[in-house]
Amino acid sequence: MDVMAAANAREADGRRVIHMEVGQPGAPAPRAVLDEAQSALGHGRFGYTEAKGMPILREAISAHYGRAYGVDVPAERIVATTGSSAGFNLAFxxxxxxxxxxxxxxxxxxxxxxxxxxxxxxxxxxxxxPETRWALTPELLEAAHREKPLKGVLVASPANPTGTMMTPDALKALAQACEYLGIWFISDEIYHGLVFAGEQETALRYSDKAIIINSFSKYYCMTGWRIGWMILPEMLLRPVERLAQSLYISAPYVSQIAAVKAFSATNELEAVKQGYAENRATLLEKLPRIGFDELLPVDGAFYVYASVRRFSNDSHDFATRMLQETGIAATPGADFDHNRGHRYMRFSFAGNHQDMVDAMDLLSDWLK
Known part of the structure; x- marks a missing residue:
């Protein structure tokens, strides 16, 4: 966000910025979502909903799990949230x-x-x-648990900042290890749908005790609508409902109504995803030629996490100079990894394709 603020200041001065720093889609919400929101606005009155969310939305999410994963998820186990951020607060x-x-x-x-x-x-x-393909394994988890007992683990797949995804077998092994160890498994699946290599799977397939957090922000292009969801084991449903009532009463009415239509916008959303795929291919081809020859696997999401060690040992300074001298805004790795992040940068490829091409050309010229 600090990089974005500096980029915005540069733009306010009339200078071009290519935004590769913020993890949000460059496309608007689907047309059906916008139309449904406009229709709802015409009614004029928006009240509180059930703390768990409108039944019509929870039923739509339930149906989505049947179509996408072949998993039966009762609507009663689903809670609509004010984005995935609220989901993490409620889960914790x-x-x-x-x-x-x-x-x-x-x-x-x-x-x-x-x-x-x-x-x-x-x-x-x-x-x-790299020895575990940048994924948590049961062995690493068990070692940390032996050192001092854990009460839970949170895993994102595809992950931010890396875009790396766990294989179904790896996800299954970790979920089963959590059940064996008696610790909560929280699965962040907000980048599901944005998968370019490998097979995505929900942790629900492997454990009814898993806490699933997802969102309409990424694949569905609805970041500012602040609408997401959780799927919970039965024992956590009532505690989460009471917490939601106390913290924010309910997710936004209009966002809930509109989000139902997101599930019928697959063709439009897949076209957006195809644009990301083209951007991904451009970065994976050109970054190594420029000298970023140490890239993590980019299975999903819309990020490339790249080492800058050939150019700098301080990715924050590198990002600052890159913005000042080229107009490319990207995110240094320090916040993602306190020990190794000074050697890495995260590039978001969620923007338009010409910007990605221009960014690679500018970066190449700058680093010659």
Whole structure:
């Protein structure tokens, strides 16, 4: 967000910026979503909904799991949230007590760590690397649990910042390890739908005790609508419902109504995804030629996580100079990984294709 603020200041001065720093789609919400929202606005009155969300939305999400994964998810186990961010807060508050230890992978999304800390929980960061294809394994989890007991683990697949995805077998093994160890497994699946290599799978297939967090923000292009969902084991449903009532009453009425239509916009959304695929191919072809020859596997999401070691040992300084001298805004890795992030950058390829081509040309000229 600091990089985005600097980029916005540059744009305010009339200079061009190519935005590769923020993890949000470059496309608008689907037409059917916009039409449904406009229709709802015509009625003029928006009230609170059930804390768990409107039945019509929860039923639509339930049907989606049947179509996409062949998994039967009762609508009663689904909770609509104000984006995935609220889902993490609700999951952490319902599943853990102050002082509990929750495992995360590093590199990883920094908000996990920050939310846990704010709630009085301990984030236990487990380094992953190429030897495990940048994924958490049961062996790494069990070793951390032996050192001092864990109460939960949170895994994202595809992951932010790396875009790397766990194989179904790896996800199954981790989910089963959590059941064996008696710890909560929280699966962040917000980049599902945006998969370019490999097979995506929901952790629900392997464990009814898994806590699933998903969102309309990424694949469905609805970041600012602040609407997401959780799928919960029955024992957490009532605690989460009470917490939601107290924290925000309900997710936004209009966003819930409109989100139902997102599931009928597949053709439009797949066209957006095809644009990401073209951007991904451009970056994977050109970044190594420029000298970024150490890239993590880009299975999904819309990020390339690349080492800058050939050019700098300080990715924050590198990002600052790159923005100032080329107009390319990208995210340094320090927040994603405290120990190794100074050597990495995250490039988002969610923008338009010409911007991606121009960025690679500018970067190549700058680093010659």
């Amino acid at each position: 508050l319902a599943a853990f007590d102050a002082g509990d230890r929750v495992a995360l992978t590093t590199p990883g999304y920094p908000a996990y760590r920050n939310i846990l800390s704010a709630l009085g929980l301990e984030a236990v960061e487990i380094e992953v690397g």
